[in-house]
Amino acid sequence: ARIFLPHLVASMVNILFQEEVEETYIMIKPDGVQRGLVGEIISRFEKKGFKLTGLKLFECPKELAEEHYKDLQSKPFFPKLIDYITSGPVVCMAWEGIGVVASARKLIGATNPLNAEPGTIRGDLAVQTGRNVVHGSDSPDNGKREIALWFREGELCTWMPVQEPWLIE
Numbered sequence: 425a426r427i428f429l430p431h432l433v434a435s436m437v438n439i440l441f442q443e444e445v446e447e448t449y450i451m452i453k454p455d456g457v458q459r460g461l462v463g464e465i466i467s468r469f470e471k472k473g474f475k476l477t478g479l480k481l482f483e484c485p486k487e488l489a490e491e492h493y494k495d496l497q498s499k500p501f502f503p504k505l506i507d508y509i510t511s512g513p514v515v516c517m518a519w520e521g522i523g524v525v526a527s528a529r530k531l532i533g534a535t536n537p538l539n540a541e542p543g544t545i546r547g548d549l550a551v552q553t554g555r556n557v558v559h560g561s562d563s564p565d566n567g568k569r570e571i572a573l574w575f576r577e578g579e580l581c582t583w584m585p586v587q588e589p590w591l592i593e
């Protein structure tokens with residue numbers, strides 16, 4: 425039992441300080457791809473220290489866009505949103521890390537880019553809600569759901585970045 429005590433303490437500390445390892449679905453929308461912002465956007469998550477576990481350029485079928493945004497089905501802008509997301513290739517990404525879901529949302533910034541803080545992706549790179557360049561899951565459950573929706577088995581990688589001991593104590 426003594427062997428398990430440090431693990432128990434560590435997981436309690438993790439819960440207390442919100443240090444759960446999570447996964448999130450990040451997508452560069454068609455405007456981000458068309459405007460040549462793919463490298464810039466990926467860099468921000470890389471530099472922060474999150475782990476990329478899935479990445480592909482993809483032309484999203486209408487049905488998938490509708491499924492992804494099904495909670496917004498009743499909104500007046502829904503048809504426009506589906507047209508936007510299916511208007512060109514998107515970059516689909518899965519990222520993993522401690523607190524990655526909320527942290528990625530902070531890196532992305534507010535939905536309306538005019539309200540997004542400078543330093544955030546939307547704050548620095550976009551002006552309109554309907555062209556806000558990037559998507560990020562809004563909860564750990566949705567992170568899992570969306571990664572399962574956008575990636576097939578075998579498209580995700582399990583790996584250990586060499587920098588990890590220098591990022592996480």
Ligand code: ADP
Pocket residue numbers: 496501505534535553554555556558559560562
């Ligand atoms: P977020 O992407 O910040 O989680 P929401 O889940 O509220 O924001 O909305 C999903 C996406 O729908 C937004 O990123 C944006 O592309 C689009 N959207 C939201 N509200 C509007 C709106 N009023 N007009 C046009 N598009 C919108």
